[in-house]
Amino acid sequence: MQPRPIALKILDVVSIIVLAISAYLALFFAPTELVMGDVQRVFYFHIGTAWVGLLGFVIAAIAGISYLVTKNMLWDRFEVAAVEVSTVFFFITIVLGSVWARPAWNTWWTWDPRLTTAAVTELIYVAYFMLRTGIEEPEKRARFGAVYTLLGGISAPITFMVIRLFRTIHPIVVGSASGTQEKMGMTGDMKIAFFFALFAFTVIFVDMIWHRLRLSDLQDKVEQLKLKVSM
Amino acid sequence: MSTPDTSYYMNLGYTFFFIVMSIYVASLYIRTRNLKRDLEMLESMQEDENKKKKKS
DSSP states (O other), X not given: OOOOOHHHHHHHHHHHHHHHHHHHIIIIISOOBTTTBGGGGHHHHHHHHHHHHHHHHXXXXXXXXXXXXXXXXXXXXXXXXXXXXXXXXXXXXXXXXXXXXXXXXXXXXXXXXXXXXXXXXXHHHHHHHHXXXXXXXXXXXXXXXXXXXXXXXXXXXXXXXXXXHSOOSSOXXXXXXXXXXXXXXOOHHHHHHHHHHHHHHHHHHHHHHHHHHXXXXXXXXXXXXXXXXXX | OOOOOOHHHHHHHHHHHHHHHHHXXXXXXXXXXXXXXXXXXXXXXXHHHHHHHHHO
């Protein structure tokens, strides 16, 4: 396996630094929200992980299309990396949302349209890995994965848009609220913590995708060598 | 109206975040290490086979 490139080493260090800064901004720099108290600080990481989670699902769908067009296995590896990293981030999003909901809504979970679509999206991608492992032939597996992520990718914009299309108790952060919906207002310092969290999680996401891609390359090499040795 | 003390939930959220991230990073590291071992073993097996073929 190729040694870790310098750019990746730098990205690793940058990722740790931006995560530390983002945690500092969220936990100490941003002011305490008067109505919800300290639990509102969870919101910065909740949005940051949601952003990269949904972004990764869309990227996986694009990688799926690219595989179907080019039949290049590199796109399949990229798709797997994007789905795996995004599934982890999106799982964190859902749990952080639930932790926030307990004091805010007095319940850990409710079948609100946003929460339901988020849970369905997560389950779609958990099933993706379970189904992939059931297919032995690499090309068939890649083709299946491409079509699956293409269809699954539709769930990402639906999850994002659902609070704008249906009556929901989930607050709106980006865009304007209508009717009975709650709009989350932020002070200047809160906005700094918010936008920095988006930036930090984008950097961490790229770093993790890169590591996961290298892992896929290694898996491929091992599989090919296994075939050679067994022949 | 006074601000409620919800710091327990904030700590719970951030603890969960760092635990899950640590587990995932560790899983990436362990999987890579295991695959490297497999690769080394397979390469040595292939070398042995090549040597046998040359001898015969």
